[in-house]
Amino acid sequence: MAAAWFRQPSILPGFGLTLGFTTFFLSALVLLPLAALVFKTTSLTWSEFLDVVLDERALASYRLSFGAAFIAAAVNAFFGFIVAWSLVRYDFPGRRLVDALIDLPFALPTAVSGIALATVFSPTGWLGVRLQQLFGVQVAYTWLGVVVALILIGLPFVVRSVQPALVEAQRDLEEAAETLGAGPFTVFRRIILPAVLPALVTGFTMAFARGVGEYGSVVFISGNLPLKTEITPLLIVIKLEQFDYNGAAALGFMMLLVSFLMLFAINLVQSWSRRRHSGPVDSGRRVERRRRPRNQKAGA
Amino acid sequence: MAGAAPRFEKRRYVPPGVRAGRLALISVAIGFLALLLLAPLGAVLGQAFAEGWSVFLESFDNPDTLAAIKLTLLTAAIVVPVNTLFGIAAAWAIAKFEFKGKSLLITLIDLPFAISPVIAGLVFVMLFGAHGWWGQWLQDRDIQVIFAVPGIVLATLFVTFPYVARELIPLMQQQGSEEEEAAITLGAGAWTTFLRVTLPKIRWGLIYGVILCNARAMGEFGAVSVVSGHMRGLTTTLPLQVEILYNEYLFVAAFAVASVLALLAIVTLVIKTLVEWRADRRTG
Numbered sequence: 001m002a003a004a005w006f007r008q009p010s011i012l013p014g015f016g017l018t019l020g021f022t023t024f025f026l027s028a029l030v031l032l033p034l035a036a037l038v039f040k041t042t043s044l045t046w047s048e049f050l051d052v053v054l055d056e057r058a059l060a061s062y063r064l065s066f067g068a069a070f071i072a073a074a075v076n077a078f079f080g081f082i083v084a085w086s087l088v089r090y091d092f093p094g095r096r097l098v099d100a101l102i103d104l105p106f107a108l109p110t111a112v113s114g115i116a117l118a119t120v121f122s123p124t125g126w127l128g129v130r131l132q133q134l135f136g137v138q139v140a141y142t143w144l145g146v147v148v149a150l151i152l153i154g155l156p157f158v159v160r161s162v163q164p165a166l167v168e169a170q171r172d173l174e175e176a177a178e179t180l181g182a183g184p185f186t187v188f189r190r191i192i193l194p195a196v197l198p199a200l201v202t203g204f205t206m207a208f209a210r211g212v213g214e215y216g217s218v219v220f221i222s223g224n225l226p227l228k229t230e231i232t233p234l235l236i237v238i239k240l241e242q243f244d245y246n247g248a249a250a251l252g253f254m255m256l257l258v259s260f261l262m263l264f265a266i267n268l269v270q271s272w273s274r275r276r277h278s279g280p281v282d283s284g285r286r287v288e289r290r291r292r293p294r295n296q297k298a299g300a
Numbered sequence: 301m302a303g304a305a306p307r308f309e310k311r312r313y314v315p316p317g318v319r320a321g322r323l324a325l326i327s328v329a330i331g332f333l334a335l336l337l338l339a340p341l342g343a344v345l346g347q348a349f350a351e352g353w354s355v356f357l358e359s360f361d362n363p364d365t366l367a368a369i370k371l372t373l374l375t376a377a378i379v380v381p382v383n384t385l386f387g388i389a390a391a392w393a394i395a396k397f398e399f400k401g402k403s404l405l406i407t408l409i410d411l412p413f414a415i416s417p418v419i420a421g422l423v424f425v426m427l428f429g430a431h432g433w434w435g436q437w438l439q440d441r442d443i444q445v446i447f448a449v450p451g452i453v454l455a456t457l458f459v460t461f462p463y464v465a466r467e468l469i470p471l472m473q474q475q476g477s478e479e480e481e482a483a484i485t486l487g488a489g490a491w492t493t494f495l496r497v498t499l500p501k502i503r504w505g506l507i508y509g510v511i512l513c514n515a516r517a518m519g520e521f522g523a524v525s526v527v528s529g530h531m532r533g534l535t536t537t538l539p540l541q542v543e544i545l546y547n548e549y550l551f552v553a554a555f556a557v558a559s560v561l562a563l564l565a566i567v568t569l570v571i572k573t574l575v576e577w578r579a580d581r582r583t584g
Contacts, residue, residue: 007399012480013490018393022405025386029457030411033423036433040426079332086329090322098330100573104337107512107565109519110417111539112558115546116340119347119555127339152336184321213416216521216539220546233418237526240422245431252422259414263407 034256041253044246052250061232064143068231069211072150073158077204080158081196087159088166102159105152110216117149118220141223146231149217154207161203165196198273202266209262213255344562347555359556367533368541368557371449375537376517379456383513387464388506392498395472396480406469412461420458421526424451447529452537455523460516467509468502475501508575515568519561 007015041049052058086092087099105113121128121139131137139145169192177187215233222229230238232255239248314322349356359365390409394402412420426432428445438445445451479501483493499506521539528535536544538561545554 005400007397010397010477010481011484012396012477013484013493014392015397015399018389019397019399022386022390022393022409025389026405026408029454030408030461033427033458034411036427037419037423039433079328082325083329083333086326090326092326096573098333100569101333101337103569103572104341104565107515107519107568108341109515109521109539109542109558109561109565111521111542112344112519112561112565113340114521115542115554115558116343119551120339120343126343127335152340155336184318209414213419214522215416215418215525220543233416233522236418236422240425240526245425245429248422249426252419252426255416255419259416259419263411263414267407 037249037252037256040245040249044250048246049250052247053254057226057230058232058235058251060227061230061235064146064229065212065232068143068146069150069154069208069214072147072154072211073204073208075147075151076154076158076207077200080155080203080207081162081200083155084159084162084166088163102156104156105154106156110153110214111220113152114149114217114220117145117152117217121145121148121221140221141225141229143222143229145221145223146218146229149221150207150211150214153214153217154211157206157210158200158203161199161206162196165199169195198269198276201269202273205262205266205269209259209266212258212262341562344555344558347551348559350555351552355552356556356559359553362553364533364536364544365541365553365557368536368538371452371536372518372538374449375453375456376514378453379460379517380510380514382457383460384464384506384510386461387466387468387509387513390465391468391472391502392494394469395475396477409462409465412458413466417459417520417522418526420523421455424454424458424527428454446527447531447535449535451527452524452535455527456517456520459520459523460513463513463516464506464509467505467512471502471505472498504575504578508572511568511571515564518564 044052083098083102087095087102118140119125121131123129123132123138123140125140128138128140131139137144139148174187174191177191182190213233215231215237218231219234222231222234224230224234232251236248236251236255239245239251348359360369390405393399394406425446427434428438428451429435430439430446432446445454479497480493483497484490488496518537519539520537521543524537525540525543528537528540530536530540530544532544538557542554542558542561545551545557
């Protein structure tokens with residue numbers, strides 16, 4: 001029987017059973033293994049730990065993993081916004097199909113997208129040849145290849161985050177601004193961008209976080225040269241293959257730390273956006289900006 | 301379809317300049333997606349059928365590939381039901397009750413989303429591997445977890461852990477619990493209430509969560525690669541088999557196996573779209 005301070009009373013059954021199972025399963029499958037990694041890392045001395053995480057090869061891998069993930073997330077923020085905008089605001093033939101296709105990187109196994117990208121962008125591949133001829137750029141087996149793979153992986157995060165924000169955005173505000181003489185760029189900068197910025201930042205952060213940890217789609221296209229095109233997750237795998245468990249644990253701990261920071265950042269952005277969208281801030285204007293209930297049809 | 305229609309005010313007059321801008325944005329969006337999504341998908345199919353149907357089919361006439369298919373199906377057959385059960389239990393506890401620490405619980409359930417697949421494999425090596433927490437104990441009893449099937453199942457469980465719960469929690473929170481409360485008040489048992497009241501309401505979300513969980517379970521690469529040991533015919537799942545074939549320059553075979561996984565992804569997306577249509581038609 002759960003104590004009253006712990007939960008509000010309800011006549012529905014199954015609280016103890018379902019919460020018990022949930023916390024047990026969560027602890028056994030997720031928290032305990034994570035604790036094992038942290039525990040393994042704390043068994044290292046400081047100098048052992050720093051030797052691993054500040055090693056030249058490790059530093060180069062951070063630069064690549066974070067740099068490529070950042071560039072990819074930025075590209076996705078730009079194109080992802082255009083895609084989300086086109087899907088929400090315009091009707092065009094095949095819109096449904098395009099909308100469904102956005103989730104492909106979620107559903108496609110990363111190894112499959114990895115070998116596919118490596119083939120398309122390789123110096124003899126369909127796109128690789130053209131990029132080489134037109135711009136003299138080689139994508140596969142360079143850091144650019146890592147960026148391309150991470151763009152593919154991160155795209156759905158940005159689009160799926162921005163889409164609902166655009167649906168909810170106030171069309172009448174844009175129209176009012178246009179009526180009052182604002183040009184399209186002013187409307188975008190002053191009305192649309194502020195409305196979708198939290199969603200865009202959330203999508204960017206999620207794409208970035210996913211990109212830093214991504215493995216499968218990157219290793220085929222990156223070439224995996226130490227100090228040049230070696231991402232941090234690959235370095236962990238290499239250390240494991242050499243039975244360097246301490247090294248793998250130390251690097252894994254660093255990545256885990258980054259994941260937690262990212263989660264924290266995403267939560268901050270979301271609570272910031274909640275504050276902006278509800279809250280009693282400038283209450284005079286809030287009242288008229290109330291939206292109609294979700295399921296009610298326009299004009300009802 | 302009808303649900304989306306009011307957003308597009310088609311009858312409004314659109315000046316030619318704005319129309320050109322629209323066209324440009326749509327073209328940029330479609331061009332970007334075609335390059336990024338369709339080109340790789342086309343490459344998979346193109347390479348798989350590069351030497352015709354018979355060579356494509358021959359790619360599957362390989363004992364290691366068949367063993368990989370079996371292992372992948374076995375893993376999914378264990379992982380998907382377990383995580384479905386977990387997802388339903390977690391969603392019931394979180395959506396139907398108010399208790400302290402709920403938001404922390406939701407964050408922890410999402411944790412595997414935020415963690416690199418390589419780390420997901422690594423944590424089990426640290427737990428069950430030869431130098432891990434319980435490595436010695438397991439070795440004394442001659443139990444293999446890492447570089448064996450149990451490790452693959454555990455790593456896959458970890459990676460696909462949040463999928464069903466993530467679909468069901470917002471859905472059940474939005475639906476509220478009045479109908480369940482009515483059923484209980486009228487004397488229905490807990491099990492009857494779940495089967496007759498809750499399950500029909502969450503059916504489509506549940507189907508989508510299960511399908512997505514299944515796609516990830518069959519397609520997981522990074523986490524499984526860390527714990528599998530890549531023993532051919534024994535501990536290679538389909539994505540690992542793709543890697544092995546690809547690294548041996550057996551491109552047709554690699555892409556033939558990859559095309560099966562790509563087909564799985566497409567089926568997943570089709571089911572997702574159908575589920576959304578159904579949901580749209582009911583609320584819209």
